[in-house]
Amino acid sequence: MKEFDIAVIPGDGIGVEVTAIALKVMEKVAAKYAVRLSFTEVLAGGCAIDTYGEPLPASTLETCQNSDAVLLGAVGGPKWDHLGGNQRPEKALLGLRSGLGLYANLRPVKIYDELKGASPLKDSIIEQGVDLLIVRELTGGIYFGERGRTTTDEGYASAFDSEVYNEFEIARIAKNAFEAARLRQKKVTLVDKANILESSRLWREVVAKVAKHYPDVELNYMYVDNAAMQLVKNPAQFDVIVTSNMFGDILSDEASMITGSIGMLASSSVRQDSFGMYEPIHGSAPDIAGKDLANPLAQILSAAMLFEYSLGMGEAARDIENAVESVLKQGYRTGDIWTEGTEKVGTTRMGELVLAAL
Amino acid sequence: MKEFDIAVIPGDGIGVEVTAIALKVMEKVAAKYAVRLSFTEVLAGGCAIDTYGEPLPASTLETCQNSDAVLLGAVGGPKWDHLGGNQRPEKALLGLRSGLGLYANLRPVKIYDELKGASPLKDSIIEQGVDLLIVRELTGGIYFGERGRTTTDEGYASAFDSEVYNEFEIARIAKNAFEAARLRQKKVTLVDKANILESSRLWREVVAKVAKHYPDVELNYMYVDNAAMQLVKNPAQFDVIVTSNMFGDILSDEASMITGSIGMLASSSVRQDSFGMYEPIHGSAPDIAGKDLANPLAQILSAAMLFEYSLGMGEAARDIENAVESVLKQGYRTGDIWTEGTEKVGTTRMGELVLAAL
Numbered sequence: 001m002k003e004f005d006i007a008v009i010p011g012d013g014i015g016v017e018v019t020a021i022a023l024k025v026m027e028k029v030a031a032k033y034a035v036r037l038s039f040t041e042v043l044a045g046g047c048a049i050d051t052y053g054e055p056l057p058a059s060t061l062e063t064c065q066n067s068d069a070v071l072l073g074a075v076g077g078p079k080w081d082h083l084g085g086n087q088r089p090e091k092a093l094l095g096l097r098s099g100l101g102l103y104a105n106l107r108p109v110k111i112y113d114e115l116k117g118a119s120p121l122k123d124s125i126i127e128q129g130v131d132l133l134i135v136r137e138l139t140g141g142i143y144f145g146e147r148g149r150t151t152t153d154e155g156y157a158s159a160f161d162s163e164v165y166n167e168f169e170i171a172r173i174a175k176n177a178f179e180a181a182r183l184r185q186k187k188v189t190l191v192d193k194a195n196i197l198e199s200s201r202l203w204r205e206v207v208a209k210v211a212k213h214y215p216d217v218e219l220n221y222m223y224v225d226n227a228a229m230q231l232v233k234n235p236a237q238f239d240v241i242v243t244s245n246m247f248g249d250i251l252s253d254e255a256s257m258i259t260g261s262i263g264m265l266a267s268s269s270v271r272q273d274s275f276g277m278y279e280p281i282h283g284s285a286p287d288i289a290g291k292d293l294a295n296p297l298a299q300i301l302s303a304a305m306l307f308e309y310s311l312g313m314g315e316a317a318r319d320i321e322n323a324v325e326s327v328l329k330q331g332y333r334t335g336d337i338w339t340e341g342t343e344k345v346g347t348t349r350m351g352e353l354v355l356a357a358l
Numbered sequence: 359m360k361e362f363d364i365a366v367i368p369g370d371g372i373g374v375e376v377t378a379i380a381l382k383v384m385e386k387v388a389a390k391y392a393v394r395l396s397f398t399e400v401l402a403g404g405c406a407i408d409t410y411g412e413p414l415p416a417s418t419l420e421t422c423q424n425s426d427a428v429l430l431g432a433v434g435g436p437k438w439d440h441l442g443g444n445q446r447p448e449k450a451l452l453g454l455r456s457g458l459g460l461y462a463n464l465r466p467v468k469i470y471d472e473l474k475g476a477s478p479l480k481d482s483i484i485e486q487g488v489d490l491l492i493v494r495e496l497t498g499g500i501y502f503g504e505r506g507r508t509t510t511d512e513g514y515a516s517a518f519d520s521e522v523y524n525e526f527e528i529a530r531i532a533k534n535a536f537e538a539a540r541l542r543q544k545k546v547t548l549v550d551k552a553n554i555l556e557s558s559r560l561w562r563e564v565v566a567k568v569a570k571h572y573p574d575v576e577l578n579y580m581y582v583d584n585a586a587m588q589l590v591k592n593p594a595q596f597d598v599i600v601t602s603n604m605f606g607d608i609l610s611d612e613a614s615m616i617t618g619s620i621g622m623l624a625s626s627s628v629r630q631d632s633f634g635m636y637e638p639i640h641g642s643a644p645d646i647a648g649k650d651l652a653n654p655l656a657q658i659l660s661a662a663m664l665f666e667y668s669l670g671m672g673e674a675a676r677d678i679e680n681a682v683e684s685v686l687k688q689g690y691r692t693g694d695i696w697t698e699g700t701e702k703v704g705t706t707r708m709g710e711l712v713l714a715a716l
């Protein structure tokens with residue numbers, strides 16, 4: 001019997017609830033395909049600060065490093081917002097990304113037919129459907145460049161941050177984008193600000209070089225300000241968007257929001273090998289934590305991605321996705337995606353429904 | 359009779375057409391209020407590259423410096439896209455901004471009742487109205503920081519750009535935001551990425567200090583990724599957004615697009631004194647240039663802003679705004695904002711209608 005080690009970081013707030021449900025789903029699917037999953041739960045984020053005094057204990061990182069994949073809930077909350085830079089829950093995310101070498105964040109953004117009503121965009125805009133993938137560079141750029149304070153000649157306090165990218169970093173993420181596009185609509189849009197940034201100009205050069213190895217994939221370029229507009233105006237034009245860490249942060253959140261159902265969206269953070277970290281894109285939502293209100297579907301779909309990309313079990317992933325779709329078709333909704341005429345259910349019940357549909 | 363010197367930069371593409379019309383509107387209003395406007399037309403952008411071999415000739419900058427205000431059309435187009443960094447039409451914009459010291463870009467984003475149908479957002483989202491002001495820092499940050507290329511130890515080409523802000527720059531733009539908020543809904547949202555960027559943390563410190571002088575204005579903070587979502591989810595929550603050059607570039611374009619009527623939006627770029635540069639937020643739209651298809655209303659409304667802020671003629675500005683609204687109420691629309699049941703008119707005719715309504 002095949003066995004996989006999964007590091008599990010429920011994290012804070014609703015991360016705990018949705019992860020518990022996703023684990024049940026994973027166990028059921030594992031049983032069906034006769035693989036054994038060994039889960040090791042570890043702390044990161046606010047709960048780790050409370051327990052260990054630091055957002056990412058070395059032991060947590062180590063457990064993750066020794067596993068086949070990581071399932072992450074959500075970290076952070078107002079409880080820890082007063083803490084200084086290095087003691088904030090978000091540091092756990094950055095530490096996991098860099099510590100595990102997860103340089104590519106893949107965020108599929110899709111509007112489910114059943115949930116079109118939840119989109120803030122007019123029907124006329126989304127009638128062609130929205131199904132795009134944002135490939136965000138995750139371990140470079142201004143997130144990890146030098147930063148600090150200085151004083152100007154006039155005596156003013158000054159602060160700086162550096163956006164830095166090298167050929168190697170750009171080429172490897174570009175490959176992720178082109179490979180993904182091959183399995184989709186074969187179109188890659190590089191989003192940058194090449195009319196201003198030198199780093200963007202390097203991105204254009206390197207991505208154009210990588211594109212030569214993918215003659216079957218179309219490459220086009222778009223400035224980030226225009227991309228922010230086009231996502232609202234005509235999201236159907238996009239297939240795969242590849243971009244820097246900072247622009248990806250902004251655009252992937254904007255793109256998620258146009259679906260109107262953030263509680264449905266999963267993401268993976270990966271590297272060259274099959275290892276990856278999987279998490280819902282929603283936050284820890286402390287205001288609804290522990291109230292059986294959270295939508296567990298994004299985390300369940302994150303688990304599906306984990307099966308597909310880290311365990312090589314595409315069929316298991318399809319099973320989970322189909323179960324989720326069938327529950328939606330049956331008309332069940334958590335509060336965040338509820339609309340007139342559908343049946344509102346809580347976190348636990350939604351989990352049971354997916355398990356039953358499996 | 360009062361006399362004002364106005365530098366006029368029609369620029370490229372539809373910039374030329376819409377500016378010609380705005381000048382007529384300005385002349386009519388000037389006559390009503392018995393002021394004399396002396397227009398000096400100068401070249402910048404693509405047309406300046408064609409004529410002088412450079413996007414911003416020194417003589418253009420000088421004419422602007424010696425004027426009371428600048429009215430700018432739009433610059434750029436695919437014709438000049440192949441040119442290198444310093445020879446691109448956009449360089450004219452950057453040169454004007456820094457050369458004239460225009461550190462604050464004010465971009466009002468408003469959905470006209472008559473044009474709600476044009477918004478890509480659902481009626482339920484915009485029913486509370488959208489009326490916000492983006493105050494974007496315009497002469498600092500990563501747009502003007504050091505940038506360049508290096509080589510990594512492994513021999514990879516590497517590129518960097520620096521985001522740099524000092525206290526002075528942040529405090530002065532913050533003042534613009536708070537002053538503007540006082541005349542509006544008294545709410546300022548600082549958009550940044552303070553969980554990552556040191557420069558954002560300095561923004562928070564300095565803006566909080568400035569806020570002390572405006573106890574009547576509410577200040578809150580939002581991360582840029584969240585702001586990109588909230589603009590789509592609930593734009594009515596915003597009054598004044600103040601942010602860095604780069605984030606402002608992205609968010610102001612996104613915010614403009616949610617109105618669905620970019621051909622209606624004006625902007626001003628200002629400094630401490632009354633001098634300013636006024637321009638529509640739309641581009642040069644070379645595809646429709648010279649076809650009498652462009653919407654001249656954004657440029658007409660830019661002229662209104664020029665009267666108000668640089669010439670101290672608020673009443674004249676109101677006249678222009680009322681004329682534009684009345685033409686919309688009468689049901690006239692250029693193609694970009696046309697919907698079933700309204701009357702489509704060209705650029706020239708739209709200009710005549712506004713002149714008639716004045």
Ligand SMILES: CC(C)[C@H](C(=O)O)[C@@H](O)C(=O)O
Nearest residue numbers: 090091093094249553554583
């Ligand atoms: C919490 C924050 C540091 C993080 C980021 O900016 O990467 C988050 O916004 C995300 O996108 O995962």
Ligand SMILES: CC(C)[C@H](C(=O)O)[C@@H](O)C(=O)O
Nearest residue numbers: 195196225448449451452607
């Ligand atoms: C053309 C470009 C350099 C410019 C900018 O990024 O500032 C434009 O996008 C704008 O917003 O005026």
